[in-house]
Amino acid sequence: MRISELARRGGVTVATVKYYLREGLVSPGILTSSTQARYDDSHVARLRLVRALLGPGGLSIAQARAVLGAIDDPHDDMFAALGTVQQATLERTDGTDTSVAKELVESAGWRIHPESPELALLAEALEALDDADFTLSPQLLRTYLDAAEGIARAELDGLPSERSDALRYVVLGTILVEPVLLALRRLAEQHVAAERLGIG
Amino acid sequence: MRISELARRGGVTVATVKYYLREGLVSPGILTSSTQARYDDSHVARLRLVRALLGPGGLSIAQARAVLGAIDDPHDDMFAALGTVQQATLERTDGTDTSVAKELVESAGWRIHPESPELALLAEALEALDDADFTLSPQLLRTYLDAAEGIARAELDGLPSERSDALRYVVLGTILVEPVLLALRRLAEQHVAAERLGIG
Numbered sequence: 301m302r303i304s305e306l307a308r309r310g311g312v313t314v315a316t317v318k319y320y321l322r323e324g325l326v327s328p329g330i331l332t333s334s335t336q337a338r339y340d341d342s343h344v345a346r347l348r349l350v351r352a353l354l355g356p357g358g359l360s361i362a363q364a365r366a367v368l369g370a371i372d373d374p375h376d377d378m379f380a381a382l383g384t385v386q387q388a389t390l391e392r393t394d395g396t397d398t399s400v401a402k403e404l405v406e407s408a409g410w411r412i413h414p415e416s417p418e419l420a421l422l423a424e425a426l427e428a429l430d431d432a433d434f435t436l437s438p439q440l441l442r443t444y445l446d447a448a449e450g451i452a453r454a455e456l457d458g459l460p461s462e463r464s465d466a467l468r469y470v471v472l473g474t475i476l477v478e479p480v481l482l483a484l485r486r487l488a489e490q491h492v493a494a495e496r497l498g499i500g
Numbered sequence: 501m502r503i504s505e506l507a508r509r510g511g512v513t514v515a516t517v518k519y520y521l522r523e524g525l526v527s528p529g530i531l532t533s534s535t536q537a538r539y540d541d542s543h544v545a546r547l548r549l550v551r552a553l554l555g556p557g558g559l560s561i562a563q564a565r566a567v568l569g570a571i572d573d574p575h576d577d578m579f580a581a582l583g584t585v586q587q588a589t590l591e592r593t594d595g596t597d598t599s600v601a602k603e604l605v606e607s608a609g610w611r612i613h614p615e616s617p618e619l620a621l622l623a624e625a626l627e628a629l630d631d632a633d634f635t636l637s638p639q640l641l642r643t644y645l646d647a648a649e650g651i652a653r654a655e656l657d658g659l660p661s662e663r664s665d666a667l668r669y670v671v672l673g674t675i676l677v678e679p680v681l682l683a684l685r686r687l688a689e690q691h692v693a694a695e696r697l698g699i700g
Binding site: 352413453487492 | 583621625628632633648652658668678683685692
């Protein structure tokens, strides 16, 4: 297909496709003349992935490039790719004291790399609660840990066996599912609150 | 205490306290002269709450004002206050087709107001997945719904009985707990992935 059809099927403008091509986020088509190239379904799939990362995923061009690099690198194993995706989508948080966060994940029996940037993320989130004098009860923390582990197990159960499918699943599952989970929690809170107040 | 001690205990500068006072986010102290006022522990607590909302909570001044208004309004019941908090922290999403999101929450037996902005939020998150050709299996969706409901029940179980404590709990629990949950999910994914790959 030509670039115009690629753009239409990817849901973007031709100018946007050209921009992604220049930025190396979408691989070039096969040249059919000095000014024209042909694209195939793999380009459509990549274009949609890029759009998801930059749009709802909220990644910058540089972050998207790092994530796509992990998908494209045949030497990366799944675990390394997962790490790249997670790091690409996190702010750097050097120098955060992660001791409380480490204790918490150890209490759940999770084995986490001590330099994992998510530990720093968790530490900062817990510190913000602490700064606001907000204490999570041990039961509530236990509920959060159990819920997170249950979710992670169900997600890993669904991991496709083919490598590039699996990486796509990890990338989109990490980034695009977060807003789904946050929306569901807020809706569940509304439901439970209404139920207890005898409304609805 | 004087404004300098209030600032110190609240972890901000005096200029920041003055800014919050001007914006009406913190109530005035009791004037002891034409240029000096005295503050008490309730001002420290409010200052920390404002800092949490504007900092880690990521709210704008206008959003924080709406949330604090819900806390301060003695006529608002808990459910109305919860609605105000949730709406103050959401982008407006008029015109979104919420039919798929409605079906999903109905499948879980949740009774949600059809105009709830969180339904639009969920609809947009699901649409982004759909645009990226990413399908969540029915089992995984079930896991997400169950996890969200379990979390909401545990959270509502911990609701303080005193009204202003309860509202503070709802506000901070809604806004500041989200990053905790997202960090825990990512850490649980690392743990489960490492476990399955026999690492660690």
